[in-house]
Amino acid sequence: MHLGDFLRDELRLTGTHLGCEHGVCGACTVLVNGQPTRSCITFAVACEGQEITTIEGYDDDAVMQLLRPAFTRHHALQCGFCTPGMLTTARDIVLRLPEADEARVRLELSGNLCRCTGYQGIVDAILDVLQQQRDAPDVLFENLRQKLSSARTVATSRVTPLRQTELPSHSPSKLTSADSIALAEMAEVDPVAMAKAKAKGNAIEVYFDVPYPLNQVWEFMGDLPAVASCLPGATIDSHEGERVKGTIAIKFGPMSAAFAGAARLERDAAAKRAVLRGAGQDSLSKSRTQGDITYRLEALSADNTRVHVDMIYALQGPLAQFSRSGLVKDFVRRMVADFGRQITRRLGGQTAAPNVPQPTVSISGMMWSVLWNRIRSWLGKPPQT
Ligand code: FES
């Protein structure tokens, strides 16, 4: 049972609304230990012992006492269906981003959909509260900001590796944060989760061409630190033989994440094929990912090589809300295209910057790209990256 159903059907707390039940619309947003969380994609059982705050729980909340009248003043709701989720996200924005301007507020709010208002009133209400707090800071409000900021610091620093014997069973939903980190450190990928991911269509096949001979490309692709330096947002912390530990940072619309984890590379020189198996966790959102990236080289000519990349991934936690395949696939295509360009630069003797800039993808840009590629496919043309 997901948390949204549990709150509504078992506890009769019907202020939490369910819209899409797919992690997309944000109507079901509640706080889990102070963090906005989609209750429709959170298992109720996983919340045992956690602190859940629903819209019914804000009677004495200093921030909501300013947000509620601001929503009324600016006509920030009509039917009110989205409002519990909007208020929860608005509260997070005003606490976390005291200097946010309109563009930032709109970006942060883009994970919550409203069918009625056109958003202007909601944005104005949030900006109004931010301005009030700048003009006349409220002590209770400031205390909440401090509390939130220290909770985030603790969340990012709390990492406890497990021993091999303490590894959890193959049930991703039972993983605790510490378990996931341990799993990530050992680069053990759960085959059950991978099979499920494949069945759910979380698989992407792309390729890029490199104007260099197959053997030269193969040799380069075996050098893990060199390859990582070509991957946008990737940094390597340690490297030993076929194993590597590091972080990959991404920005996806309003969500930022830095997945820290480990990967292991298995190479088949005869087939010119390799599999990189990895797992990682974003300590802030506690989202977890694991996946296999298989690459296979094909000689197009003596001096040209095609790199086929086959990726299967499983994503869990708050970031799973962006698992809609069209968006993720477009995002990955862009990353792989950048990766191919960087490899070409490196093979050409150009020194790539130690770290390629973190990929930033705006939801609006992504939507446009998806739409544009769909139009191209109607016209019988291949997708653009
Ligand atoms: S109901 Fe839409 S995100 Fe949960």
Ligand code: FES
């Ligand atoms: S006020 Fe109706 S959906 Fe937002």
